[in-house]
Amino acid sequence: MGCYQASRGESDARGKHMRLLAVLWALFLFYPLLASNSYAIGLGVMFCINLMLIASLNLIMGYCGQISLCHGGFFGLGAYVSGVLSAKYGVSAPIGIAAAVMLTGCASLLIALPALRLRGHYLAMATLGFNAILSVLFVELVGLTGGPNGLSGIEPIVLAGFSFDTDVRFFYLAWLSALVVMAAILNLTYSRIGRAVVSLSGNEIGASSLGVNTYGLKVQIFVVSATVAAFSGSLFAHFNLFASPETFSFFTSVLLVVMVAVGGWGKYWGALFGALVFTLVPEYLRAFHDVELLVFGLSMIVVLMFFPDGLAGMTQRALAFARARIRPMLSTAPKEGPNHG
Amino acid sequence: MASERFLSVSDVSVRFGGLAALSSFSFDMREGAIHGLIGPNGAGKSTLFNVIAGLLQPSAGEVFFRGRSIQRDPRHRRVHLGIARTFQNLQIFRDLTVLENVMVGCHSRFRCGFWSSIARPPHQRREEQQIREIAMQKLEQTRLQSMAHVLAGNLSFGQAKILEIARALAADPKLLMLDEPVAGVPHAEVGHMMDVIKGINAAGVSVLLVEHNMNFVMKLCDDIVVLNYGRKISEGSTGQVKADPAVLQAYLGEEPVDA
Numbered sequence: 365m366g367c368y369q370a371s372r373g374e375s376d377a378r379g380k381h382m383r384l385l386a387v388l389w390a391l392f393l394f395y396p397l398l399a400s401n402s403y404a405i406g407l408g409v410m411f412c413i414n415l416m417l418i419a420s421l422n423l424i425m426g427y428c429g430q431i432s433l434c435h436g437g438f439f440g441l442g443a444y445v446s447g448v449l450s451a452k453y454g455v456s457a458p459i460g461i462a463a464a465v466m467l468t469g470c471a472s473l474l475i476a477l478p479a480l481r482l483r484g485h486y487l488a489m490a491t492l493g494f495n496a497i498l499s500v501l502f503v504e505l506v507g508l509t510g511g512p513n514g515l516s517g518i519e520p521i522v523l524a525g526f527s528f529d530t531d532v533r534f535f536y537l538a539w540l541s542a543l544v545v546m547a548a549i550l551n552l553t554y555s556r557i558g559r560a561v562v563s564l565s566g567n568e569i570g571a572s573s574l575g576v577n578t579y580g581l582k583v584q585i586f587v588v589s590a591t592v593a594a595f596s597g598s599l600f601a602h603f604n605l606f607a608s609p610e611t612f613s614f615f616t617s618v619l620l621v622v623m624v625a626v627g628g629w630g631k632y633w634g635a636l637f638g639a640l641v642f643t644l645v646p647e648y649l650r651a652f653h654d655v656e657l658l659v660f661g662l663s664m665i666v667v668l669m670f671f672p673d674g675l676a677g678m679t680q681r682a683l684a685f686a687r688a689r690i691r692p693m694l695s696t697a698p699k700e701g702p703n704h705g
Numbered sequence: 706m707a708s709e710r711f712l713s714v715s716d717v718s719v720r721f722g723g724l725a726a727l728s729s730f731s732f733d734m735r736e737g738a739i740h741g742l743i744g745p746n747g748a749g750k751s752t753l754f755n756v757i758a759g760l761l762q763p764s765a766g767e768v769f770f771r772g773r774s775i776q777r778d779p780r781h782r783r784v785h786l787g788i789a790r791t792f793q794n795l796q797i798f799r800d801l802t803v804l805e806n807v808m809v810g811c812h813s814r815f816r817c818g819f820w821s822s823i824a825r826p827p828h829q830r831r832e833e834q835q836i837r838e839i840a841m842q843k844l845e846q847t848r849l850q851s852m853a854h855v856l857a858g859n860l861s862f863g864q865a866k867i868l869e870i871a872r873a874l875a876a877d878p879k880l881l882m883l884d885e886p887v888a889g890v891p892h893a894e895v896g897h898m899m900d901v902i903k904g905i906n907a908a909g910v911s912v913l914l915v916e917h918n919m920n921f922v923m924k925l926c927d928d929i930v931v932l933n934y935g936r937k938i939s940e941g942s943t944g945q946v947k948a949d950p951a952v953l954q955a956y957l958g959e960e961p962v963d964a
Contacts, residue, residue: 548823555822555829556808556815556836563798563809570796573758575784575813575876584819
């Protein structure tokens, strides 16, 4: 009896997010019809790619509580492996993407095994070092990557004879990929594994004394997060048909961390807000030319100072406030934990 | 013979630098008992808990549980073997709800991994349902069910202590180790805690507890071990330990020889 009600309450929280995701993505499906030109559609594609990047970083940093400063590097590894396989060896894109995801998975496992024995600042330093190594490789392996000039000649994705060679076609691929990643992360956070992940980020001793293999789980989530980054990287490469090393520098890794924070640490919808900011704000800031980065940095500081739980947390509170004002009867309804917000 | 022993600590020593927190400490605990572990501050009680739970590797000696050495098992494995614990300074998950805290407690009893968590096949959903039911049942057993959807960080200290017990119980342990269950708990809630622990023991769980509240220990425990300066100074039933001059000396100091 009591149990049944509790179960309803729990699965409702997941179901509520899932329904919202379905509605948003159904609307988003019509974006190419509204977008006036290929530039706007390109922004839609980049939004999906950034969303997967930030959501996967939020998984390891927001939910699992482990700092990773090489997400940009994994993004780049995915882009370069599938890009090089396509441009230099003529490997078909689906196989190249699979190879990129697997290779990045192995690389991230190699870095995770020693690095996740470390905590806090030491973990930050170790992952930062790995990003630096990758950045150097992208620039120095000129024969493969094209070096500082970038890698050109990447072929579009062809799946069963269907070529994703226009912006609109590619949009639907990115749309679907982002939907799958977002749904997967939602399901994961409302599961035995997801609860263990959140518990270890708050209190590792407590989690391990309940039988959670905290080290093993951290390594697993780190690898998952890196492979999603690699997947978005290879989509990026096959969309732009070009890759250049500065896209995947340490600077990108730091910006991605900032986007997780701006969206909201460990908040499910945080990644969505982070990806919106990451995709759109630089476009508007183009007008500021040289001070673009300065304005970007300052606005991030302002958001983080006044909204420590990010744009997702801010929206959540604004909605709760509005709801309380409009329908006072509902304001007493029990609230779910903020972790999944 | 070894298989008859439930929990057996054999010749365990723990050294922190020059300090011997435990010196050649041995004791046996029988299945089904409520066993008390007492001693002045710094006697090595929490150290012993950490050795049994696997948070500390002893410098020498071994721990046996249900007839086999658990020395090489990492701490999360020991939960799977049937040892669960609570902490003197709370280790609850403050950002999870009370119910979710207890659901994490079920972790060791279930199997569903990463892929089924994402794909949610029917067997995973059944498992989630079971986890929820077990957790709710543990909350009812400890009378916390009304707080199920409250964030654990918002509980009172006494409630949080009970939550830690409910969470440990969710792992379905054979041995439950309680580190100072009533320290800092308001007087009015001590009786409730005693009922909770008695109920757990009656359901077949052996309990090993550290506690400074002597009244509580004497009323609740079947057997008692007394530690001082990392050594065992007395052992036996509550009556035997109460009458032991070595215990009085440890707690009250030596009688002055001459004024």
